[in-house]
Amino acid sequence: MRWLWIDRILSLEPGVRLTACKAVSLSEPHLHEHFPALAAEGALPVVPAPLIIEGMAQAGGLLVGHARGFKDDVVLAKVRKADLAFDVLPGATLHFEAILTAIDDAGASVRGLVRVHDPAWQGPQDLGTIELMFAHIEPRRDSILAAEAFRTLISASVHAGGAGVAGMVL
Amino acid sequence: MTRDEIEGKVRDVLAEALCIDEDEVVPTATLTGDLGAESIDFLDIVFRLEQAFALKIQQGELFPDNLQQDPQYVRDGCLTEHGLAALRERLPHAEIERIEDDPRLARVGEVFTVRAIVNFVERKLGAVA
Numbered sequence A: 001m002r003w004l005w006i007d008r009i010l011s012l013e014p015g016v017r018l019t020a021c022k023a024v025s026l027s028e029p030h031l032h033e034h035f036p037a038l039a040a041e042g043a044l045p046v047v048p049a050p051l052i053i054e055g056m057a058q059a060g061g062l063l064v065g066h067a068r069g070f071k072d073d074v075v076l077a078k079v080r081k082a083d084l085a086f087d088v089l090p091g092a093t094l095h096f097e098a099i100l101t102a103i104d105d106a107g108a109s110v111r112g113l114v115r116v117h118d119p120a121w122q123g124p125q126d127l128g129t130i131e132l133m134f135a136h137i138e139p140r141r142d143s144i145l146a147a148e149a150f151r152t153l154i155s156a157s158v159h160a161g162g163a164g165v166a167g168m169v170l
Numbered sequence B: 001m002t003r004d005e006i007e008g009k010v011r012d013v014l015a016e017a018l019c020i021d022e023d024e025v026v027p028t029a030t031l032t033g034d035l036g037a038e039s040i041d042f043l044d045i046v047f048r049l050e051q052a053f054a055l056k057i058q059q060g061e062l063f064p065d066n067l068q069q070d071p072q073y074v075r076d077g078c079l080t081e082h083g084l085a086a087l088r089e090r091l092p093h094a095e096i097e098r099i100e101d102d103p104r105l106a107r108v109g110e111v112f113t114v115r116a117i118v119n120f121v122e123r124k125l126g127a128v129a
Helices: A049-067 A145-159 B003-018 B039-053 B081-090 B103-111 B112-129
Strands: A008-013 A018-021 A073-084 A093-103 A107-117 A124-135
Touching: A008 A049, A008 A145, A018 A049, A049 A073, A049 A093, A073 A107, A073 B039, A073 B112, A093 A124, A093 B039, A107 B039, A124 B039, B003 B039, B003 B112, B039 B112
Parallel strands: none
Antiparallel strands: A008 A018, A018 A093, A073 A124, A093 A107, A107 A124
């Protein structure tokens, strides 16, 4: 992973669960292509489903990596299931809750719940579930780039007071 | 748990892990050749079997672990007699006889049929009991 698709780690229970969030902004260029205005209709900027899966993969990947002391690289290997109920619009915040369901030397599985906080609503709504498989591989050369991005994320999350995040060291 | 009950649960596990219709999961179907399993699917199957049957499966216990990298077991792209013997010993649930007459490495996947997975779970549950 060379780019961050989550803004903050909200909480960490090592080896159990990690929660993170991502604020959706209309300044993200891809939203202007997904979907642009057509002749008959105005633009409809909604978060592409694969990027919602990417957010869960980053939350889950951090949970899995932390569980083994970040000694291996953790790569997304399979999307077991992704069941998302509605479109997510700019201004909303995605909350990813990744729960570790299995882990061994070869890889891990994670069950994820996605909730959406939208300022137009009274409270959060469940968007759906995402189940992922990760593989453990030997650390690669470009892992350094990922580590830098992670350090920034962890530092910001510690400053924000994320529960259990302070002990998360790469 | 009877063998029929084990077979039913194994069918559920494989259909879910490989996103296929349960009707395709017949005892003689091979995981890679007939059901389209890829490498990460084997780990998925292990995790799902652990959950479905409340078992702990060690790495290399259900599917071979690094056996093929050992020069004693593989020569010129084929399993040697030692290699076949090691497979029989380590993986008694697998259907090694399917490749004995032509033990090319590329055929190793054929020993893992649906029936082989059922055999594995049956042995494992028997050992637990």
